[in-house]
Amino acid sequence: MQSLQHQPQTAEDVRDIVLDAVAQATPLAIEGTGTKHFLGKPVQAAATLSTAGLSGVTLYEPEELVLSARAGTPMAEIEAVLKARGQRLEFEPLDYGPLLGQPAGQGTLGGVMSCNLSGPRRIKQGAARDHILGVGAVSGRGEIYKAGGRVVKNVTGFDLSKGLTGAYGTLSVLTDITIKVMPDSQSETTLLLRDMQDDEAMGALSAAMGSPGEVSAAAHLPYGVAGRVLDGALGKNAATLMRLEGFGPSVKARAAHLGAALEKVGRVERLEDDESRALWRDVRDVTPFAGPDHRVVWRLSVTPTRAADVVMALRMHIAADALYDWQGGLVFLRLEHGVEAERIRAVIAAHGGGHATLLRASMDERLTNPVFQPQPAALAALSQRLKQQFDPVGILNPGRMG
Structure with missing residues (x-):
């Protein structure tokens, strides 16, 4: 200091x-x-x-x-x-x-x-x-x-x-x-699909972003991570999230159209207005990985369609939890042990390229590893x-x- x-x-x-x-x-x-x-x-x-x-x-x-x-x-x-x-x-x-x-x-x-x-x-x-x-x-x-x-x-x-x-x-x-x-938006609705594997979730998010629904946010919370938002109200099972915002009647119509398309994949749940806003604050601030926790956290910027592959490849060698935002283009990764800078960046390079930034680590780990x-x-x-x-x-x- x-x-x-x-x-x-x-x-x-x-x-x-x-x-x-x-x-x-x-x-x-x-x-x-x-x-x-x-x-x-x-x-x-x-x-x-x-x-x-x-x-x-x-x-x-x-x-x-x-x-x-x-x-x-x-x-x-x-x-x-x-x-x-x-x-x-x-x-x-x-x-x-x-x-x-x-x-x-x-x-x-x-x-x-x-x-x-x-x-x-x-x-x-x-x-x-x-x-x-x-x-x-x-x-x-x-x-x-x-x-x-x-x-x-x-x-x-x-x-x-x-x-x-x-x-x-x-x-x-x-x-x-x-x-x-x-x-600001007059109204907000979040559509949820449950229990999807990471690669399935990336596909669903990609389809939603490409739809006429004008999705303003797209994230995936894997099993366990989902239980750490909204004070546990979602439960532990994986949650794939799509947010729609805007004028009330427009949001209602777009949510109905997108929801009908998503029903072909699985049962669709909804969160409205204040509950939806609280959920996205937790996603925004990486709340599942916050608190009195000294485990290392990385911020990965990757090709959205390769995000699940990146995380899977890393999990072959590293015990880690992941939170996917930006349709998979942004991944927050919390490691159970170590820093693994070289391995993480090598895996990203092998899966289309991107960036890895060390967000949370001890002073010694920040001094001895390339943070950016x-x-x-x-x-x-x-x-x-x-x-x-x-x-x-x-x-x-x-x-x-x-």
Whole structure:
């Protein structure tokens, strides 16, 4: 844990802290409330710059579908502001807090965008970076700058705002963020099929996504994992989930049509509105693997049609539980023992390619294993050039990206 804590209140404060760190050659750990402290490699820094003091919604125009807030604004505050006007964030940001041993609901907007955290609706509406319009930031050179704008059709050439999303605070310190918002759904229904094997479930989800039902989320909870959502209300048997959202009559009609098609596969169960929303929050936040648990958790990005094959191949050598989201394109894997980084990445490569990110592990395991998927040489060189441009001294979150 870094001993010196900086808590700036303005972008100018951030600039001054960064300039001083450059002059003193003192690396900085960049964070908001610290809920993502255990994501990525351990940061090698003697001081922490917290953006928690940069808080508050600075602009909200519901009619224009745009909201601006300071980077340290709690996500709970932003979501409450939007809910009061019947709006939401379409990318459905997940909360890694409980999975990483932190309290729920403590994350900030800057943390969400820095880590590009996107939930189940990602398969239909895109990732967090697809919803960012503009940012204010301070580079590792100690320069205040702005990128993007406040309108959806803003055109500025190279989209620096999106480039900072997913950089884990290694290129600049975000101070202000402008994002697109959308109207919330009037109604929501989740259709469930039970007791399907993983490969059968992937087929059913693929068919549902290709149907006219406009499915907004598609997930599969294998046996045992299903018993850890909704406080156990689903029971342990495998559950294959498809969510429909929108205007009430439209959801009802689409659910009836898709449900009739699914009845050819098996008996269809339904969850409506509040119960459905609670279920997808549990899927979004990987609740089945959360809690006081030190077992390693991986996040796999794979070809959806190969997801079950990847997990089966891994289970030939590794005892693991899996949770499938994004129609199988996203797999959370909890291991019973060890880290198995090389084996996991080799299996993914043999089944169409993809990425594996180590989400939860001990300090020693994070230090001794490649947390992020190793980049191809050309991409690694590009990343290094960007780092050199934005943070030539290397003071922002050194070591986090490995």
